[in-house]
Amino acid sequence: MVEMFAAENGLKGDPRLQDISNAIRVVPHFPKPGIMFQDITTLLLDHKAFKHTVDIFVDRYKDMNISVVAGVEARGFMFGPSIALAIGAKFVPLRKPKKLPGEVIAEAYELEYGRDCLEMHVGAVEAGERAIVIDDLVATGGTLSAAIRLLERVGAQVVECGSVIGLREIKVVKNPSTSFRKKKIGFIVLLPFTMTVSFFSFRDNLGLTESHFIFLWSHVR
Ligand SMILES: O=P(O)(O)OC[C@H]1O[C@H](OP(=O)(O)OP(=O)(O)O)[C@H](O)[C@@H]1O
Numbered sequence: 001m002v003e004m005f006a007a008e009n010g011l012k013g014d015p016r017l018q019d020i021s022n023a024i025r026v027v028p029h030f031p032k033p034g035i036m037f038q039d040i041t042t043l044l045l046d047h048k049a050f051k052h053t054v055d056i057f058v059d060r061y062k063d064m065n066i067s068v069v070a071g072v073e074a075r076g077f078m079f080g081p082s083i084a085l086a087i088g089a090k091f092v093p094l095r096k097p098k099k100l101p102g103e104v105i106a107e108a109y110e111l112e113y114g115r116d117c118l119e120m121h122v123g124a125v126e127a128g129e130r131a132i133v134i135d136d137l138v139a140t141g142g143t144l145s146a147a148i149r150l151l152e153r154v155g156a157q158v159v160e161c162g163s164v165i166g167l168r169e170i171k172v173v174k175n176p177s178t179s180f181r182k183k184k185i186g187f188i189v190l191l192p193f194t195m196t197v198s199f200f201s202f203r204d205n206l207g208l209t210e211s212h213f214i215f216l217w218s219h220v221r
């Protein structure tokens, strides 16, 4: 599985992928029965694997004229700032509600059970800036799509989204506004973000437009 996504990402045969994969701990039944929790704290403990992860993102983005690295709370904060420093971009935290002290814009999104919200400081990003969004993991893509909407609302161009891990979505219920049913099988998706099964299904089920994703995708080519 690692190799399959590595090939899509132009990283086929890259030995760093296995090191990264090995450093991520999978914890069954956390935080509730049936969930295979992908724990990146063990990756952070492994200096070599952590550096490989950041390096892959940096190699990808260093010459793409990116001025904004937006990181999603909380685990996007663990990778985003290192990438931002290395590529010479600012880091913009996208936070859970009521954490940012200044004026914010907010975007709600669906979780498996209930809703959550991301906020961004007004003035942190200007119209026309080129942004990437960094998070540790994409499951339904709900969090990521809220992040994209925040950046696009202020006129930024979301060039690409980068995630260390992707979870393949096996089954999606008909009414996504109430819940997603996901069978979580861990696999590693290293940069760049690829158009996986889960990406298409979250697009359709969150009611986002085709053009939104062609926009993202076209910049990956
Ligand atoms: O693709 P999605 O279905 O939206 O899920 C992915 C999100 O879920 C996790 O964060 P979580 O909301 O658990 O918050 P945390 O990082 O604060 O634990 C993960 O770090 C992503 O941000």
Ligand SMILES: Nc1ncnc2[nH]cnc12
Pocket: 035, 036, 037, 038, 039, 137, 139, 167, 184
């Ligand atoms: N299986 C999983 N592991 C870690 N974080 C997650 N966020 C959503 N699903 C997750």
